[in-house]
Amino acid sequence: MRPRRLQDFEGAWAFDREVLEPGGRTTHVTGRAVWAAGGAGLRYTERGEMRRPGHPPMRVERSYHWDADLDVFFEDGRFFHHVPMMGGETAHWCDPDQYDGFYDFREWPVFSVTWRVRGPRKDYRMTTRYIPEGT
Numbered sequence: 185m186r187p188r189r190l191q192d193f194e195g196a197w198a199f200d201r202e203v204l205e206p207g208g209r210t211t212h213v214t215g216r217a218v219w220a221a222g223g224a225g226l227r228y229t230e231r232g233e234m235r236r237p238g239h240p241p242m243r244v245e246r247s248y249h250w251d252a253d254l255d256v257f258f259e260d261g262r263f264f265h266h267v268p269m270m271g272g273e274t275a276h277w278c279d280p281d282q283y284d285g286f287y288d289f290r291e292w293p294v295f296s297v298t299w300r301v302r303g304p305r306k307d308y309r310m311t312t313r314y315i316p317e318g319t
């Protein structure tokens with residue numbers, strides 16, 4: 185497996201996300217993610233539908249900026265995390281919660297990102313699987 189570069193992500197991807205809480209409640213999000221030219225790097229935008237038990241479906245959207253070093257930034261410019269070029273661990277401290285992530289590129293171009301989030305406000309495991317459109 186070769187190291188991932190920013191250009192490897194460019195394009196449209198279908199995604200499926202599962203958010204598992206300690207009590208067993210599971211939230212699902214399905215949608216489309218696009219990495220497209222924007223500034224000095226790529227703008228990541230996802231749009232989807234969230235389905236949470238006991239609630240009507242909800243439309244969701246989020247955006248980030250990825251630079252050539254695979255650093256990811258929030259829309260307001262704050263650093264979020266670094267994507268390991270070969271896959272692997274990453275982390276983000278969002279006071280007072282800790283986000284520990286793992287990028288899995290072993291089945292490239294299909295890949296997944298798992299975040300384990302712990303803190304006084306949050307406690308869940310979120311796994312997102314990306315599949316390039318057209319495959």
